[in-house]
Amino acid sequence: MSEVDIPSIPYLGQKTDEITIYAGPCSVESAEQFDEVAQCIKDLGLRWVRGGAFKPRTNPHSFQGLGEEALKIMKDAGERYGLLTLTEVMDSAHCELVHSYVDGLQVGARNFQNFSLLKKIGQVTADSHKMVLYKRGFAGSISEWLAACDYISDCGNDNIVLCERGIRTFETATRFTLDIAAVPVIHKQSLYPVCIDVSHPAGQRDLVPSLAKAAVAAGADSLMIEVHPNPPVALSDGPQQLTPAQFRQLVGELRELAEVLGKKVV
Ligand code: PEP
Ligand code: MN
Secondary structure, eight states: HHHHSSOOOOOGGGGGOOEEEEOOSBBHHHHOHHHHHHHHHHHOOOEEEEEEESSOSSSSSSSOTHHHHHHHHHHHHHHTTTOOEEOOOOGGGGGHHHHHHOSSEEEGGGGTHHHHHHHHHHHHHHTTOEEEEEEOOOOOOHHHHHHHHHHHTTTTOOOOOEEEOBOSSSSOOOSBBBOOHHHHHHHOOSOOOOOEOOOHOOSEEEEEEEEHHHHHHHSSSSSEEBOSGGGGGOOGGGOOBBBBHHHHHHHHHHHHHHHHHOOOOO
């Protein structure tokens, strides 16, 4: 594609000076595990906690998530700590259930072009306008991503956050290749805010801080960061999850960087 093919539309999302962090464990494993992370997030003055209840695992024999039990754990912690909650919905049949428990619904990379799920999520959130965090697929182009947003918005909810989470390339040094250019390209081509999930492309926790700082510098509106009280025993994505101590340090560093840009991390 040549440079001139990209239309330039003013980006309304730039009116906000806030960088939102969606942090939490890959999977909700127990009330104790989730509470420890929620407490850390609350203490840092952040707003959102994420966690997986229904997990899209490559192997059917891997941990599949606690399902509704995890949704209950999230709702309870969200109320006690005063945090908003975000979780993935994998199946059209679960949309109402998930919607009844959480504040934000995530579409995972593996459902990037599951158009019936996108439509169902749009319908279920049409009245509440709960946020839909819509992740890019491993092999999805930005134009396919923006086109598919209309499946959600046409059903009545345009409260959509586009989440870049790495794409598949020939490179194997990282789990996925983070397409940082997605931030300015989406800001030029749409009015939707952009989130960068820094954990899934990294695949290893020591890379997470650099990717997070790059995302802030590139103008991302939000970040997704996986945090687990004890990553070595995590039931999914252990190697890439930060400990609460590592997360606290990173949030401090991101706040310094955000200040330089006239923004604040929430
Ligand atoms: C997740 O957020 O835990 C997840 C499974 O993400 P993705 O769909 O990007 O792989
Ligand atoms: Mn994960």
